[in-house]
Amino acid sequence: MTGAIEAESLSKSFGETKSVDGITFRVEESEIYGFLGSNGAGKSTTMMMLTTLLRPTSGSARVAGFDVVREASRVRSHIGFVQQENAVDEYLTGRENLALQAKLSRVERSDAKVRIDELLDTIGLADRQHDAAVTYSGGMKKRLDIACGLLHRPSVLFLDEPTVGLDIQTRRRIWESIRRMHREHGMTVFLSTHYMEEADELCDRVCIIDEGKIRAVGRPGEMKGRMGRDVITMEAGGSARRLADRMGTMRGVKSVDVRGDSVTAYVQDGAGMMPAIFGEADSLGVTIRAVSMSKPSMDDVYISYTGHQIREHGPEPRRRKRGI
């Protein structure tokens, strides 16, 4: 069976800059697949190639079974794309925005009416449908924009940073809308985000992308599990590096990270290891000024896959401004 999205050594360069560098991945049907990365990691560029807006420099991709270059127009009739910038037409009302989308995607007029009513209900805009979109809040506009992406029942829905710049309550409402629409329509969702929480909340699988390359793919739960069960963070002043080196040799410690004066250790049994860690610190003559313990988050996962990579190049993460 073919996947909903299949990318093969997909690359895009802008001049000298390799924005996306030979990525290969596969998204299964009906899956919510998250592309997680910082700004400039290559998420939007990838999405633009998959939605036929940019031509790959090399490699290939198939979306809904069609090649994004050779069969671009067939891809377009099977996808919905919700861009990072809100593309709601503010002069038009909510209902008119959906009607416009219906015309753009050639939905039959009679079907369109029923679907527009349904979607307005789903996104909770039924009572404001005749107001110009310029009067809507940021969250309402975003929900409307997402509904536009779904109106023609695409088999693959692309969401580029769906909640960027929104407050936490609004983000939760958007997530709820996305989950509800996914439950009702069962489409594949390809979502890019730089919010760990979003990837964790929504995605069946997460792909970590950094500097145009894929660093890891997996289910959020498994990825966190790989980190060890607990995260211990200690403030150790100038001796952080010495403490970290010693801890790296201890049994039960999966990995250790130093950021400034603090040491972060991913361990199997945090509570049980604590006395041993203090013992080692004592023997090194290092004073631990503060300690905290937590469960690993997607943050930790992300840092463990990209942080090391960044350190290989030097102490400071280097990011060039991409050409778009």
Add this chain to the structure above:
Amino acid sequence: MSFGPDVYAIFWREMKRYRKSKSGVLIRLIQPAVWIIVVGNTFAGTKPLIQAAGFDGEYIEFMAAGVIVLTAIFTSIFGGVNTLWDRRYGFMNKALVSPISRSSLALGKMLAISTVSVLQASLIIGISLAIGVQFSDYAMIVPIMAVVLLFSLGFSGISVMVAATAKSQEAFWGIINFLGMPLFMISPALFPLELLPEWLASLAKLNPATYTILMVREMMTGVPSGVPAALSLGILGAFVAVVVVVAGWTFTRDVNRPF
């Protein structure tokens, strides 16, 4: 083929936007209204000159046709500016990932701009009538509107083409202003070609606005323009056909280049 409905989708959206910007309608009327009222009266004393060139009537009646075409020139050549906003703020990408073709996008925009242009021009006709300009035959208003629509289609094509390829807002306005004013000035809009210096008159004969003005003036006043209407219409039609094809092609090639 769904070309027709696709073009209509874009046309529908543009017209919705136009209807909701009522203040814009009035603002765009100010400039042509000033032309016809101020310039029309300022140059009223040139009546003998105009008459010597074969036009038997008041100056304001002579130049009203010029102002109608002026309205059409500027409404349509500025009309593509929202293509720039669409490229910047998402709508363009939304349309580009939908199944409709790039050329129907361009044509939908051009038709909408031309319709707006005709609406604006009809308001100027209203103003002309209000200040006492007489038509030889009021039934001519319909064919005048048809000629204005055809002409506007050509100029909106230029505008949409420039907006689709411009690298920035500044580039768009630079090119459009560079084109707009000379296209109006180097024409018989304000004075008969017979009164222009030879070199300017020759240049004016290369300007599609010239033939449009001659046709509109002949229909308004009943005074023969010196160029047969069929020839003028042929030249205008050929110009519009070329622009529509080139604009559709350019738009398709360039519109989703990032800027």
